[in-house]
Amino acid sequence: GENVEQHPSTLSVQEGDSAVIKCTYSDSASNYFPWYKQELGKGPQLIIDIRSNVGEKKDQRIAVTLNKTAKHFSLHITETQPEDSAVYFCAASIWGAQKLVFGQGTRLTINP
Amino acid sequence: DAGVIQSPRHEVTEMGQEVTLRCKPISGHNSLFWYRQTMMRGLELLIYFNNNVPIDDSGMPEDRFSAKMPNASFSTLKIQPSEPRDSAVYFCASRWDDAFGSGTRLTVV
Numbered sequence: 001g002e003n004v005e006q007h008p009s010t011l012s013v014q015e016g017d018s019a020v021i022k023c024t025y026s027d028s029a030s031n032y033f034p035w036y037k038q039e040l041g042k043g044p045q046l047i048i049d050i051r052s053n054v055g056e057k058k059d060q061r062i063a064v065t066l067n068k069t070a071k072h073f074s075l076h077i078t079e080t081q082p083e084d085s086a087v088y089f090c091a092a093s094i095w096g097a098q099k100l101v102f103g104q105g106t107r108l109t110i111n112p
Numbered sequence: 113d114a115g116v117i118q119s120p121r122h123e124v125t126e127m128g129q130e131v132t133l134r135c136k137p138i139s140g141h142n143s144l145f146w147y148r149q150t151m152m153r154g155l156e157l158l159i160y161f162n163n164n165v166p167i168d169d170s171g172m173p174e175d176r177f178s179a180k181m182p183n184a185s186f187s188t189l190k191i192q193p194s195e196p197r198d199s200a201v202y203f204c205a206s207r208w209d210d211a212f213g214s215g216t217r218l219t220v221v
Contacts, residue, residue, distance in 0.1 A: 032209075034209050034210075041214065041215075042214050042215075043116075043203050043205070043212030043213050043214050043215055044155070044203075044212050045210075045212070046209060046210040049209070089154075089155065091209075093209070098143070098145075098160060098162075098167070098168075098208040099157055099160075099168070099208070100157065100208070100209060102154050102155040102156075103154070104154045105154060
C-alpha cells in the first residue's frame with residue numbers, strides 16, 4: 001500500500017521568511033496530493049492540492065510542486081505570517097478512491 | 113452552513129466502559145469518514161460510508177470498534193469496551209478529502 005513520509009517534523013522560521021515542507025510517496029499510482037493545515041483544537045483544513053498532470057500550483061502565498069519521477073512533492077509558503085503557525089499534513093491518494101494516506105505532520109512555528 | 117458537527121468535544125472514561133462518538137455531516141454530502149489521530153500513528157482512516165452504507169471498514173482496529181450511519185444526517189462510532197490505547201482524537205469528515213469536524217478528544221483512564 002501507499003506510504004507517505006514527511007519532513008521536517010518541526011520547522012521554525014522568522015516572520016517574512018519562506019517555509020518548505022517535503023513529502024515522498026511510494027505508490028506510483030497515486031495521482032492526487034492534498035495539503036492540510038491543522039490548528040489547535042480543530043480538524044485538518046484542505047489548503048491546496050495538486051494532481052499528477054501538473055508540476056506546480058500556486059495560490060497567493062502558498063505553492064505546491066510535484067515531481068512524479070522522484071515521487072516527491074513539496075509545500076512552499078512565502079512571506080510567512082504568525083497566523084501560518086500550525087501543523088501541516090501532506091497526503092497522497094488515487095483520485096476518487098476515497099482513501100487518503102497522510103504524512104506524519106510538520107509543526108510550523110513563525111517567530112515574530 | 114455549520115460544517116461537520118462532532119460531539120462530545122472531549123470525553124474521559126474509565127477502561128472497560130462503552131464510548132459513543134457522534135457526527136453530523138454537512139447537509140447534502142452523501143459520504144462520511146471516521147479518522148483517528150494519535151502522535152504515534154498520525155491520521156488513520158477507520159471506516160467510511162457512501163449513502164449511509166459502510167464501504168470500507170478495513171481501518172477499524174478491532175471488533176471493539178463499530179460504526180453506524182442510520183440516516184444521512186447522523187453517524188456514530190462506538191468503542192466497547194474501551195481501553196487506554198484507544199485514547200486519541202477522533203475526526204469525522206463528510207468529504208473524502210475535506211470537510212473535517214473539530215474532533216472528539218477521547219481519554220481512557
